[in-house]
Amino acid sequence: MRTNKVVPYLFLLPALAILALGLMVPLYNAVLLSFYDWNFGQPWSAARPLGFANFERLWNDPVVWRSVRTTFVFGFWVVTLEMLIGVSMALLLEKAVRGATFFRTIFVMPLMIAPVVVGLIWRYLLDARNGIVNFYLLQIGEAVPVLQNFGFKAHTWLGDPTLAMVSIIVSDVWQWTPFVFMIVLAGLQGLPGDVMEAAYIDGASWWRMTWHIKLPMLRNILLIALLMRVIDVFRALEVIFVMTGGGPGSSTRVLSLTLFQTAFTSRDLGYASTIALLLSVILIVFSLVLLLFSNPLKDKADF
Amino acid sequence: MAGTLDRAVDDRPRRRIPWGDISRYAALIVFTLITLAPVYVMFATSFKELVDIQSRVPRWIFMPTLTNYETIITQYRFLPYLISSAVIGLGSTAITLLTAGMAAFALARMRFPGRGLIAQTTLVIRMIPPAVLAVTVIGFWIAWGIGDLVPGIRFTLPEGLGRGNFLDGSQLGLMLFYTALNLPFSIWLLFGFIKQIPVELEEAAIVDGANLLQVLFRVIFPLMGAGFAVSAIFTFRIAWNEFILALMLTNRFTKTLPVFAAEFIRDDGVQWGQMMAVGTLIVIPPMLITFFAARQIIQGVAAGAVKG
Known part of the structure; x- marks a missing residue:
């Protein structure tokens, strides 16, 4: 379309202004503040330039690296379980079933629920005194005493370091497995029918078709789903904030929670910005990798 | 694609027990229950009196109330x-x-x-x-x-x-x-x-x-x-x-x-x-x-x- 030179920028202006103010300015602030000692609530005139001291502190800070490790533990289990369950569900339900619309609607639901509410629900389910989970574990344990040795008894779910980690993993798997399921299902339904039919006629078993044909053809989709979940793990904060607040001790304090607490509990905005920078760099790197596999510009020939 | 595959499946001898369908629906029902149960518990609890919430045995049937709202x-x-x-x-x-x-x-x-x-x-x-x-x-x-x-x-x-x-x-x-x-x-x-x-x-x-x-x-x-x-x-x-x-x-x-x-x-x-x-x-x-x-x-x- 032939236009005046300025016109395209005018159309882009509102969106770019919002992106600049809403995303670029905070990034710029993170870089700027990481060179300062500045506390929450102080006027800007009280800020003290520190040089690279915040970065040195970050490098040597056991709290930060422990929370990075916690994020990896949480992320490893969450992503592994969600991929396994989500992919199995998609393979199982690939064939059209009666009532597909109904089931599809049900599985979309967790994705739409506010993370805060997910946290509140699981806090209630896992409550040591009133929680339903403990009640039924106890019931089963009383009915079949042998099972008591296998954990069928009351637990203080959110009060024990290991169980608190298990709890936040369970709530995340509950909410996000449908996301993996939907992406993989869309991928499966986009596979070329003639290849599948040829393999079927050649007598390939369901297992061989899945393992040797479908999953390899879905490699890109699986990688994208995996990367998007990994990125979300680093962004995740709300459910953990509501369920455990990082505790007991620091057992569930993931990196984004350490960031939050440095800023608003220790009120150390300068150092918090340094952590924010670390988190942003991690996420930008993941986004770049994600772009290699799913670039909206790639399949548009004219870009 | 689905159409051609379905036809291929239909050519097989009939009257076998459809284990595939049975397991598929069983899995669907399990996933549906796991998805719905926590949401149902929230919903039900919001309509419960304090006594019903605090009872040791979870009450699945109770007198709904709007008190909380x-x-x-x-x-x-x-x-x-x-x-x-x-x-x-x-x-x-x-x-x-x-x-x-x-x-x-x-x-x-x-x-x-x-x-x-x-x-x-x-x-x-x-x-x-x-x-x-x-x-x-x-x-x-x-x-x-x-x-x-x-x-x-x-x-x-x-x-x-x-x-x-x-x-x-x-x-x-x-x-x-x-x-x-x-x-x-x-x-x-x-x-x-x-x-x-x-x-x-x-x-x-x-x-x-x-x-x-x-x-x-x-x-x-x-x-x-x-x-x-x-x-x-x-x-x-x-x-x-x-x-x-x-x-x-x-x-x-x-x-x-x-x-x-x-x-x-x-x-x-x-x-x-x-x-x-x-x-x-x-x-x-x-x-x-x-x-x-x-x-x-x-x-x-x-x-x-x-x-x-």
Whole structure:
């Protein structure tokens, strides 16, 4: 379309202004503040330039690296379980079933629920005194005493370091497995029918078709789903904030929670910005990798 | 594809026990129960009296009551927070659709220097988490008030948009952030939709004397209902559900519902019934959207995954 030179920028202006103010300015602030000692609530005139001291502190800070490790533990289990369950569900339900619309609607639901509410629900389910989970574990344990040795008894779910980690993993798997399921299902339904039919006629078993044909053809989709979940793990904060607040001790304090607490509990905005920078760099790197596999510009020939 | 496969399956000898179908439905039912049970528990608890909540044996059958809802509406500032949430949710959705639509139009239909750069940058910065945004702007926000996001650059809002008013600076700020968080996805989604519209329509309109704004608003936007629907669902979902930014940026007049809900967390004597009532009320709009637009949500998730 032939236009005046300025016109395209005018159309882009509102969106770019919002992106600049809403995303670029905070990034710029993170870089700027990481060179300062500045506390929450102080006027800007009280800020003290520190040089690279915040970065040195970050490098040597056991709290930060422990929370990075916690994020990896949480992320490893969450992503592994969600991929396994989500992919199995998609393979199982690939064939059209009666009532597909109904089931599809049900599985979309967790994705739409506010993370805060997910946290509140699981806090209630896992409550040591009133929680339903403990009640039924106890019931089963009383009915079949042998099972008591296998954990069928009351637990203080959110009060024990290991169980608190298990709890936040369970709530995340509950909410996000449908996301993996939907992406993989869309991928499966986009596979070329003639290849599948040829393999079927050649007598390939369901297992061989899945393992040797479908999953390899879905490699890109699986990688994208995996990367998007990994990125979300680093962004995740709300459910953990509501369920455990990082505790007991620091057992569930993931990196984004350490960031939050440095800023608003220790009120150390300068150092918090340094952590924010670390988190942003991690996420930008993941986004770049994600772009290699799913670039909206790639399949548009004219870009 | 499904048709041909089904025919192949049908050629097999009949009257075998359909183990495949049985296991498929069994799995579906298990997954459905696991998905629904926690939501049902919240819903049921919100209609329970305290005795029913505190009984040692979970009561699946009970006398429903509206006490919890009455309490949160009459004894807390629930309604102002609901309005705040609605204004922020609908406001950021409207701004996102308008600005993303315009940007997508420029990227899809015009060529200009910097086009690729703008597109790439948008895609790279889209994953910045709300926690980072909150931490890096809050200091300046508290020190100087809204509009002062960058050190050294100050601009004041017109009278009437100050703190504590109906459309408060903190609400405008949240709309700004929620819009920014959603713009990259929305621009790319709408970009795809505009690409599918034949250019001839626009050329005809221009021959008839329409200017570009008229082309956009009268020709393109009316054809993008589906794209706008998907984009609106995802923007509203973020704006309605987001907690961390809202927690840090709102004041006692402008809290959103998730911030209000989190206030029910206490170390002792948690009012589970009231907490679950607030949770249920927060969940209702997204649930309604799910029932009417599950297809669009799946389309959006798939588009986000396959196209960026």
